[in-house]
Amino acid sequence: MQAEPAFQAAEVFWMEMLVSTAFFSLLAAVSVRDIWYREVSDRLQAGIVMTACLRVLFLNVSPCYILGGFILVPYLVAALCGKEGKGIGGGDIKLAGSSGMVLGLQGAVSASLIGLVLFLGYVYLQKRADGKEKGFPLCPFLCFGAAVIYCLQTGGWMR
Numbered sequence: 402m403q404a405e406p407a408f409q410a411a412e413v414f415w416m417e418m419l420v421s422t423a424f425f426s427l428l429a430a431v432s433v434r435d436i437w438y439r440e441v442s443d444r445l446q447a448g449i450v451m452t453a454c455l456r457v458l459f460l461n462v463s464p465c466y467i468l469g470g471f472i473l474v475p476y477l478v479a480a481l482c483g484k485e486g487k488g489i490g491g492g493d494i495k496l497a498g499s500s501g502m503v504l505g506l507q508g509a510v511s512a513s514l515i516g517l518v519l520f521l522g523y524v525y526l527q528k529r530a531d532g533k534e535k536g537f538p539l540c541p542f543l544c545f546g547a548a549v550i551y552c553l554q555t556g557g558w559m560r
Contacts, residue, residue, distance in 0.1 A: 441492030473498035516546030
């Protein structure tokens with residue numbers, strides 16, 4: 402026996418709210434941890450992967466979204482080409498992959514572009530003000546880009 406359409410719509414709404422709250426909470430936790438400690442917990446990344454699984458299982462999102470995790474490849478190449486101790490860290494790579502699984506490949510590329518443009522602008526302004534070379538956390542910017550794209554996707558403005 403099938404449930405009434407109104408009940409199904411309410412069920413989907415609450416599941417979307419649960420997944421969205423979990424995703425935004427995990428992104429905020431990743432950002433704060435990267436700013437304070439310059440490291441990202443694997444447990445937080447696993448939580449983001451779980452939100453991707455929940456979206457596919459319960460919210461009628463295409464399983465192809467999981468392929469968005471391949472966005473980590475350019476980050477991995479950048480990390481391997483960078484100097485020892487400077488450049489992209491493992492937490493940034495894991496965040497790109499896990500959030501890519503939630504957003505899909507197109508969303509992950511868009512989120513990365515938003516995050517990287519904001520990051521480069523921030524680094525430019527900081528270097529211009531200080532004149533010193535120092536490290537900056539990338540995860541908060543990638544998290545912001547992921548949050549923007551997630552909102553656009555759930556609002557229906559982007560697939």
